[in-house]
Each structure stands twice: as structure tokens, then as C-alpha cells.
Amino acid sequence: MARIIDITKNPDEAIAAALPLLEAGKPIAMPTETVYGLAADATNPAAVTAIYETKGRPRFNPLICHMADKAMAERYATFDPVSAQLADRFWPGPLTLILPLKEGSGIHPLATAGLETVGVRVPRGFSATLIKAFDRPLAAPSANTSGKISPTTAAHVDQDLGERIDLILDGGPAKVGLESTIVKVDGDVIRLLRPGGISADEIAAATGLEVVRHDGTNAEIEAPGMLVSHYAPGASMRLMADMLLPGEALLTFGGKRLPGIEYALGIFDLSPSGDLAEAAASLFGMMKDADATGAKTIAVTAIPSHGLGEAINDRLARAAAPRTPETTGQKHDDQ
Incomplete structure (x- = not known):
């Protein structure tokens, strides 16, 4: 049974409880402004494997790596000028950038599904504070059984995964409630791989570049949320x-x-x-x-x-x- 800690009342207790579990390679549930994430050390293969096993998630489906800030992200991924502009405009916030991995970055290939790119996001609020304290990126897909409805409260996580994890950090209802928008800069266009908490119009306005929607013809999974069937209820x-x-x-x-x-x-x-x-x-x-x-x-x-x-x-x-x-x-x- 998972321990649940209210981060609004006990932030220090929450970090003190979370860090030893993360160091031990165990996933925890943490709140973000989008949905609750199942977070574990993105550099530890055992920790990433534990995410996949806890969720029942296909291992070819890459994970988003959450960073404390842009400076931390630059330690692991290479930014082109447009991606840097988007990060400066929308981070912290519900935007994930698909970027080339830096050689020797330390992010394990299990987290990227063996791709040479990585999805990077800087979340708002407590989760960024936790990542800064841990000083390593946290791979954190939604904290639910793979393919099911994403959780927007700690209670949702507890109902689904409470018997499979040790800790749920409760930050109240997620403010955005949808997963992050995922984009990849490709020359002079921006490819929208998954719509989310920031609209394509906002991205186009911030950069002056065309945003091209993913048309579903490319079978390659480049980012989370691209499976045809996902977010499904029992009905x-x-x-x-x-x-x-x-x-x-x-x-x-x-x-x-x-x-x-x-x-x-x-x-x-x-x-x-x-x-x-x-x-x-x-x-x-x-x-x-x-x-x-x-x-x-x-x-x-x-x-x-x-x-x-x-x-x-x-x-x-x-x-x-x-x-x-x-x-x-x-x-x-x-x-």
C-alpha cells in the first residue's frame, strides 16, 4: 500500500521520503501541472525497467525525461535555436521537446526506447524542486496502467497503482489536466507529435514557423502518446x-x-x-x-x-x- 504525503502541507517530508526511493531505483508518483507522473531515475536501467513493469507499458514506447530547468536539460540534450526559443518561452510548462541526446549523457537507452533523441520537459511546481534535489532527470510517464485513463489526482493514482508503488505525492488536482504538447523541430517547420496543454497556435505565434500535424502515416513511435489506442476507459x-x-x-x-x-x-x-x-x-x-x-x-x-x-x-x-x-x-x- 502506497504512502500518501500532501506536498502542500509537508513539502520537506515529501522530498525526504522520495529521495531514498529514487536513489534505490524505485518509481514514485509525483504531481505535475499536466497529470500525475510515475517517476524514476532516467539514468538507472533498473529504475526505468520498474516504470515499464509497474505500468505494463510497451518498451518501444519512449518516456519523457523531466528536468529541473533548462540548464539541467542542456546537460543531456542538444538544443537547436528554435527549440531553445520554445524552451525559453514555455518552460516551465506543458511542452515537451524532442531533442538529440548528447553523447555520454547518461540517460539510459531504455528511457528513450533506443532512439538517439530524448523527450525533455521542465514541469512547473514541486516536481521541479524534487528533480533539482535529486539532480538527475526523472523519466515520468503518466502514473496509470498503460493505455488507461491518465490520473489527475492522487486518489486516481492510488486506485490504480497504490498496491504497486511505495509513495504517492499529493499536490491536489492537476491544473492543466492533459499531457504535455510534444514537438520536434525539423528544419524550418515544427512537427506536432502530440497535441497537449499548449496549443499549436501558441507555438506558431511564438516562433513564426509552421506547425505541421503528425498525419499517422509514419509507423515509427517517436514520442509518447502516439499509439492509436490510448487513454482508454473500460467502457x-x-x-x-x-x-x-x-x-x-x-x-x-x-x-x-x-x-x-x-x-x-x-x-x-x-x-x-x-x-x-x-x-x-x-x-x-x-x-x-x-x-x-x-x-x-x-x-x-x-x-x-x-x-x-x-x-x-x-x-x-x-x-x-x-x-x-x-x-x-x-x-x-x-x-
Whole structure:
């Protein structure tokens, strides 16, 4: 059973409890502004292996390495001018940059899935303080069983992984609620590998460069969150619903109600006022709540696709994708 420490009340106790576990190569759950992460020493192969085993995550799927600040990131990865500009603009924050690894960086190949690049992020708040105290990057995918809904509270982590880890650091509900945006600078364009907490429009405005969306034709996994099926509840997902069927739960937006709503096992409005930031922060928690109703299907109304809506719709599409060995990555993991 995991020990849970409230970092808002006992930050020093939290760091004192976390550091020995990290030194011993054991993963812990830590809060970030995006979602809760399952964190372990990115330079220790046993620690990285423990992340994969705890999550049941395919080992070809790379992990984001979290740094205390840009200076720390520069010890491990090489920045081109545009990536440096993005780091200066959006760090600390929900942006991951895919960068070339420095030779002899010390980040273990298990964390990068053997790639010569690494996903790097500087989170806001307590997690950066913990990383600075540890003085090594923490590989930290979302603290949940692989492919399931990402956790935005310590309680979510405890319900899923509480029997498999020793420590959960509780920082309250995640403020952003969606994983980080992942980009890779490629010449004079920026490739968006995963939409997230910073919109493509913000990135384009900050750099003056075109942001090109990943079209799904490249089978190579370059970054987390690129599997077709991901973020999935136990129930199936039915998107763009215009009516509700008996026995379904409803995930809605902006106060929208559907014909057949009287059949709903539960009604969950991501943002009654139609605020996309509020919807992003609510998404994973409300997906869990809808799943807990016992509905076999969660019907989802249309969500605007601009700004953070792009990331919300990305997560919903992956949650609704067919769950096969090919789409979840388990086929690749077995090979």
C-alpha cells in the first residue's frame, strides 16, 4: 500500500521520503501541472525497467525525461535555436521537446526506447524542486496502467497503482489536466507529435514557423502518446453523439443535452460554460467518473477543435480507437 504525503502541507517530508526511493531505483508518483507522473531515475536501467513493469507499458514506447530547468536539460540534450526559443518561452510548462541526446549523457537507452533523441520537459511546481534535489532527470510517464485513463489526482493514482508503488505525492488536482504538447523541430517547420496543454497556435505565434500535424502515416513511435489506442476507459467510447441510447453515460460540453438523456446512467459536463481550459482539466477525471457508472458505452458530444480542443479531441479519439494488439502496442511489445 502506497504512502500518501500532501506536498502542500509537508513539502520537506515529501522530498525526504522520495529521495531514498529514487536513489534505490524505485518509481514514485509525483504531481505535475499536466497529470500525475510515475517517476524514476532516467539514468538507472533498473529504475526505468520498474516504470515499464509497474505500468505494463510497451518498451518501444519512449518516456519523457523531466528536468529541473533548462540548464539541467542542456546537460543531456542538444538544443537547436528554435527549440531553445520554445524552451525559453514555455518552460516551465506543458511542452515537451524532442531533442538529440548528447553523447555520454547518461540517460539510459531504455528511457528513450533506443532512439538517439530524448523527450525533455521542465514541469512547473514541486516536481521541479524534487528533480533539482535529486539532480538527475526523472523519466515520468503518466502514473496509470498503460493505455488507461491518465490520473489527475492522487486518489486516481492510488486506485490504480497504490498496491504497486511505495509513495504517492499529493499536490491536489492537476491544473492543466492533459499531457504535455510534444514537438520536434525539423528544419524550418515544427512537427506536432502530440497535441497537449499548449496549443499549436501558441507555438506558431511564438516562433513564426509552421506547425505541421503528425498525419499517422509514419509507423515509427517517436514520442509518447502516439499509439492509436490510448487513454482508454473500460467502457467503449462513442464520439460525436447526437442522441443517447439506453444504458449509456454522457460526456458533454457547454451544457449541451441530447435526445434520450433520460436514459443516461450519468451526465458529466466538461465545462458548462464552454471553456476549453476547464474542459481539458476535467477530461480524464470525468472519463473515470463516467466509466464508474458501469455504462458499457460513454457517448460524447462534439467538442470544438480549436486551441486546447485539438488536444481534447486527440485524447477522445485514442480512447475510442479499437483495442487490438496492433493499436495498443502489445503486439510490438511481444516481438
